[in-house]
Amino acid sequence: MKKKDIKDILQNVKEGDLEVGQAMDNLRDLPFEDLGYAKVDHHRGLRNGYPEVIYCEGKTTAEIKGIVEKMMDRDQNILATRADEEVYHALQELTDDLEYHERARIVVVQKEELEQSDSKLLVMTGGTSDLAVAEEAAITAEVMGNTVERAYDVGVAGLHRLLAQKDKMAEANVIITVAGMEGALASVVSGLVDKPIIAVPTSVGYGANFDGLAALLAMLNSCASGLGVVNIDNGFGAAYLADSIINQIEQARDS
Amino acid sequence: MKKKDIKDILQNVKEGDLEVGQAMDNLRDLPFEDLGYAKVDHHRGLRNGYPEVIYCEGKTTAEIKGIVEKMMDRDQNILATRADEEVYHALQELTDDLEYHERARIVVVQKEELEQSDSKLLVMTGGTSDLAVAEEAAITAEVMGNTVERAYDVGVAGLHRLLAQKDKMAEANVIITVAGMEGALASVVSGLVDKPIIAVPTSVGYGANFDGLAALLAMLNSCASGLGVVNIDNGFGAAYLADSIINQIEQARDS
Amino acid sequence: MKKKDIKDILQNVKEGDLEVGQAMDNLRDLPFEDLGYAKVDHHRGLRNGYPEVIYCEGKTTAEIKGIVEKMMDRDQNILATRADEEVYHALQELTDDLEYHERARIVVVQKEELEQSDSKLLVMTGGTSDLAVAEEAAITAEVMGNTVERAYDVGVAGLHRLLAQKDKMAEANVIITVAGMEGALASVVSGLVDKPIIAVPTSVGYGANFDGLAALLAMLNSCASGLGVVNIDNGFGAAYLADSIINQIEQARDS
Amino acid sequence: MKKKDIKDILQNVKEGDLEVGQAMDNLRDLPFEDLGYAKVDHHRGLRNGYPEVIYCEGKTTAEIKGIVEKMMDRDQNILATRADEEVYHALQELTDDLEYHERARIVVVQKEELEQSDSKLLVMTGGTSDLAVAEEAAITAEVMGNTVERAYDVGVAGLHRLLAQKDKMAEANVIITVAGMEGALASVVSGLVDKPIIAVPTSVGYGANFDGLAALLAMLNSCASGLGVVNIDNGFGAAYLADSIINQIEQARDS
Amino acid sequence: MKKKDIKDILQNVKEGDLEVGQAMDNLRDLPFEDLGYAKVDHHRGLRNGYPEVIYCEGKTTAEIKGIVEKMMDRDQNILATRADEEVYHALQELTDDLEYHERARIVVVQKEELEQSDSKLLVMTGGTSDLAVAEEAAITAEVMGNTVERAYDVGVAGLHRLLAQKDKMAEANVIITVAGMEGALASVVSGLVDKPIIAVPTSVGYGANFDGLAALLAMLNSCASGLGVVNIDNGFGAAYLADSIINQIEQARDS
Amino acid sequence: MKKKDIKDILQNVKEGDLEVGQAMDNLRDLPFEDLGYAKVDHHRGLRNGYPEVIYCEGKTTAEIKGIVEKMMDRDQNILATRADEEVYHALQELTDDLEYHERARIVVVQKEELEQSDSKLLVMTGGTSDLAVAEEAAITAEVMGNTVERAYDVGVAGLHRLLAQKDKMAEANVIITVAGMEGALASVVSGLVDKPIIAVPTSVGYGANFDGLAALLAMLNSCASGLGVVNIDNGFGAAYLADSIINQIEQARDS
Amino acid sequence: MKKKDIKDILQNVKEGDLEVGQAMDNLRDLPFEDLGYAKVDHHRGLRNGYPEVIYCEGKTTAEIKGIVEKMMDRDQNILATRADEEVYHALQELTDDLEYHERARIVVVQKEELEQSDSKLLVMTGGTSDLAVAEEAAITAEVMGNTVERAYDVGVAGLHRLLAQKDKMAEANVIITVAGMEGALASVVSGLVDKPIIAVPTSVGYGANFDGLAALLAMLNSCASGLGVVNIDNGFGAAYLADSIINQIEQARDS
């Protein structure tokens, strides 16, 4: 399309329908507008149900409602993260096609059927208090079209519970580990399986935890290689990275 | 093999060659030894030239030499990271099949031909001072069998240089961005392409850089999603994570 | 029991009641399940009244109630830490056998008589504001079957009050020192008596206290040796460590 | 005026109307009072509408009202920053000539017509959540007599949006960039245009953002030179610095 | 020039000398190459002697020599910052037109006469230990064509020395204040004069100075508005920002 | 008195009224009790009105009321710091002889006339927002019998206001400087007068102020010697230190 | 002995051999000297070979030699920690009865036979780089008379190696876990066995490890209870705490 625009301009110049000066004016903004192409998603954008995303924190309910309303024009699925109940009720006024995932604080407006990847994503947590972040990751990944498995409350202090997940770990293509406190889950899992692992520190804990800093540092300093760390409590970011890895895998599978 | 051991024990019990008490003694350590299987690499271990790794920092030259010598018995390629020239010369006494990558501080003992993945890994740096870390990543990835492209010194302060890498970025399956100072490269690249991006903060900078902390925090807080961050200066870890992602892609391609 | 399971499998194989293949399937999950035995408590588990523990922070009252209800099936004592009054009232609906320690924010469901160790644990605080944390430690230790002595508000700024505790200190087998602000209590006590000392920094203070960091660092850097430090405000953890030390002492006494 | 005072004293001494002792008493406080002249603003103070400023945070509504009342005696415009709605309503009781900029949390009491500089100030933000800080800067600058252009939500993750601002950037004499999270906007803008850039980190973000620290460090460590950084969320300070730069430019223009 | 290229292409297409396909190929890289124009310096680049800059830290002497050699082809002045004596001697082998500013650790290769701005830059320091950073700023600014005044060792602990600089402060268009320890110089100067002030914290000090952090925080939190802060010890950055402000002033003066 | 006790015991032993064994029992606790004498205040304790102190933060209103009630038995003046209005009203139920200093959050129960030292204490603040902390210092010092002068809102950004306090500074024996933000007041005052200066950082400010850390570090790193720093917002501690200095001065004056 | 002194004084008073005044003079220093008894070690001091300790860091070789020489008068074993080879050679001039533990940086002067406790101490490390700290702990404990078992390089990234230590863990009375990087070893071990565990963070690692801070925070925040943490790299402190626990156990065993 863009390329076609340039071609049209040149064609018109060639055919004398467009003056050189005018053509230059038309080309003038090319550098910037053309950049839009940079982010074409050769595969992902074509999948059914791939959502538009809105991050609700720091926006008023009115603003969120307005943005979602505009998004709905495009008839795509919508993923609203960090959404509280008030946001949910406000969006109910716009459509009935929506679901509220309370633990994950996510509202999904579903216009199209969700597709499911062949690749598998496993989301694991150290404790039950890490659930909110884990669910943000899991739901986000699902709405982006990924097949998600869960293994919660399998922290390293009870190693047998963790080892009992070996089948799930063996079947996963990508693993997200969510843990607070000393954040050792990622290291131990990374020592058990040879998969891309995304480590999400949570702010769960107190005292010298310093709002997730302890877990964050632990994950960055893991003695086990192969970990990619995201921001504290950033379940969405972990899911997004997982999705972009799975996207590459799916493309390879399809090729 | 392990499985065969258990089978043999059971078979012996069945055939009366082994007493139940003895069999129990034999099975006693199973839980732990058997875990060894957990880390089987269904694909990677079979590739030609996949190396064993030794991290040299904090080890004496004598210790390193001893470990490498033992590794050489198994006739595999060897990757020695954070190796200075002294280590290189010590290892020269063991074999001629080795190469020293000075910038990357890596010694490679190459016994088998290196295979090359179809997937592509792109390693980018913000500045020339990030080269040491970037080369640690690039050489590590190559020795692990990956096809690596480089795009160095393309930091965000000279946007045109970065944008000139669009083809390389478009072709890559995974991108490693290496940057110090304010570490903005990862964010900008992540905004341009929809690929898994591994962000490596470097300790390049001074003052309020606090030995890489500034870049690390920047990458963890990126407004662009889809980044997995590793420890400051951890080129090896970035390569390892990239390799494990590409491993999944290659398996999908082969399936 | 576990051992018996393996024996049964082997016996059945021997007697031809079980095929080798089936036996292998049965043994397959052994490594993980079997690990459950690792944490047998040769002494402690057998004492009367040894409680199950639930940490309430970050759980909803409904969740806590559900967990406690399930715990009550096993007829053991229950220790609910970081429990507020709302939790207490919710648990009152389940049973009458419960007590609320307001200062310690602990609910105890007592099904069995509490035993008392011969060994003595002394809990000391620097000030009255450290009471909540100290009581969490003291009550926890008592419910775990330990004999607890208290010496509160004996901070180093009034040395004579501290020195007046010499008899209590001399009789204790283990001492827990709880202090905020500059956290010097542990150092001074450690200089006076030659006992295992567990140091609990509290978040009591303001300004450059940085929520307990000052006391934490002071305890970690004590010029007096023999201190084991736990997390800020972690009265429970201190009691648990004290209990596991006393457990060793009691076993030696019984042997 | 001051000089005249000294001259008068000397003249009186000369003419015998004033004793040396009395003259010395009169001169005694000169050092301090005279300093008042130091801050004369040869240009700015003369512009129409240049406001007096009151920072509302940490002051009671009553105190603010009292201060503004006193300021109003001098018939100058007044700029009240960090003012909430309560302050606005309280000030409404004093005058009708006031306007409330809700996003910027600024109340302006306008007694004189606002002048407008020939020089242009461009205020840019990375995201919509940076708006409050950006508007504090923009409104402050306007009330101080500057011509302000806005370019909001043009963060580096969507580079084409940022590049589309090239005309505005080219026309500006001074640019204020407001960004939270990883704060890369300042670096990228500084790489595009050769203008004085004032970088304002915001506390927008979460987790390892540490209330704006990540953005602050990023801006201080920018690989692009020519940035002056102000405190986190300090929109007012950025505007004040911009105004003092533009002040110099306007003086040069008039000369 | 760039514009002319596009015009030529279009002209050639119009005149049939260039096929549309070929023209598209030629235009293909425009977006990126064209960006080069973004940083045109309408005024500064035309001044005599405006230098190219090389930051020596983290580069080997050989690399620096190589880069400078290449720069010398363009016959421009060259500014090498953070250069030690070894670098100086290596560059002496390339040319005689160079000067070494030892305190500033700067080597200047002077090919063209330096111009001097009408605007004045004043560089002030709190103590003598801040001289290295201050000289880096002063020399950099001079080589960029600015008229620089110095007022060193005028820290706030000796207020009379500072106040004695009133004439220099009054005459300056921009002031750079360089200070370590508690970094109060910027605040006091900012309270005295109404000019753009660039504050450079230095790492001078010890103990709770934390390598310049104390001074950095002080400057960011100044009660006096109108300060732009740069990184710790970043004399070059301060000069660069000052130069870009003066650039605007000079343009206004010329207009 | 204490000495008399020992003497009595010895006398009784000598006279045969007390057995050696009993005497030893009596002497047994001497080491500790006797320490009480260590803190005799040869001067201060004898002054009229010297108060007992209670720090209210972290105590319930009931606890505070109880403690104050007990203190009132001894008929001394009482100083309750960090007291809110609720505490004030609760104490009103105990006595009418009390006064509430709202800004200082101090309740004073006055039983005896307050004495006044000949020495003078000057309390200065950088801004009006530092008033609460400054008043805590001033009222505390007054209730301890010191003559207090105040000079508020004389921060370094308006140097003439500060210099106008020269007489007050010259007359003071001890100066307390209270400042938030960049905390430069202490340094500048210390450069002006040669008196013991107690520096109190306040948590006034925002962003990179980090709750008073910036001011604290500035004061610790002052280029001016002769500063003693207390904890952030610790007006009471500053007054206590000032009082103990003045105590020494008064004793010298009386001698 | 002390008690006898007091008795003698009283007896002499009783018998008229000592005047009351003189007796008071004699008693005068009792409070302080008598405190010496506080640290009597009812058990440990009596064991054979219990050493005196000297911490060498920050002392000159001459000073160390002098102190050791004086210690040798008392004919006790001596433990010199943080001793480099130079210290070792200097001490060789004093005696032949000494041994240098290079890895542990410990010199032992052995005058008496070392006793061995029945209780067992297990020292574990995550990696080989933690050996220096672990050996400091192990040698210290041995010289204090403890039976020490070692299990090195059993970090959580290779879980099977760790689980293979189950027998050693089961037999130990106290466990010291030494680990750098993310410091997860303590958590995992604590989840496996119910023993007192002393966690020693090491400064092994780089980047966001911040010289052991990451490991320290991880251990303080362990999700597994029962950990006592000591300072970074403080092998000696860990051994001392272990010894004081074992001391209690041995006393119970003997009772």
Add this chain to the structure above:
Amino acid sequence: MKKKDIKDILQNVKEGDLEVGQAMDNLRDLPFEDLGYAKVDHHRGLRNGYPEVIYCEGKTTAEIKGIVEKMMDRDQNILATRADEEVYHALQELTDDLEYHERARIVVVQKEELEQSDSKLLVMTGGTSDLAVAEEAAITAEVMGNTVERAYDVGVAGLHRLLAQKDKMAEANVIITVAGMEGALASVVSGLVDKPIIAVPTSVGYGANFDGLAALLAMLNSCASGLGVVNIDNGFGAAYLADSIINQIEQARDS
């Protein structure tokens, strides 16, 4: 003198010897020069031997030599702090009247007899490693004319050693406590005596000591009031503050 200058001017004007215009020129710089009087030391400057001070750190030996040479013109005593042996030898070339205090790193050039205050300063340290800082304080105070007592190595881990200093503590007018590690000395001393106490944290320690931060925070958060804290390792600053307190005491004594 200054006053006399003004008087002379006025007198000359009065007598017609000086024109008003000229008089104004003469008065013009008064504000600043006159400030010089602000720091008159009514007592201290008149004492015999009061020294001029030079802080050597960060200055070259040549610079130090130059400054001292100039100081020697004024025939005053000179105190050079943070001076290493090289500085000492360089200064030996200037005069024979100098002494080098190695531990304190201080060179004293003594031209006049040192006076001694009646007031007493006591300098205490926690350990022997704090000696360098303590001696910097002690020597500085002595050269400033104070009577200094020392009590070293009396840390809180050996309370009896500390308590044995009671007489020295009772006699002192001001106490400086110097301590590293957990820095508890100041708190305990402050609890024992009611004197102004200056607390100096030292960087002695390792690991979580963070170069003196632990001790610094401990002293700022002391539960004992009446402490003034100075920068880490700042023995000079402590002495200077002590001297300014004693100065006030001496003045009171003389009055």
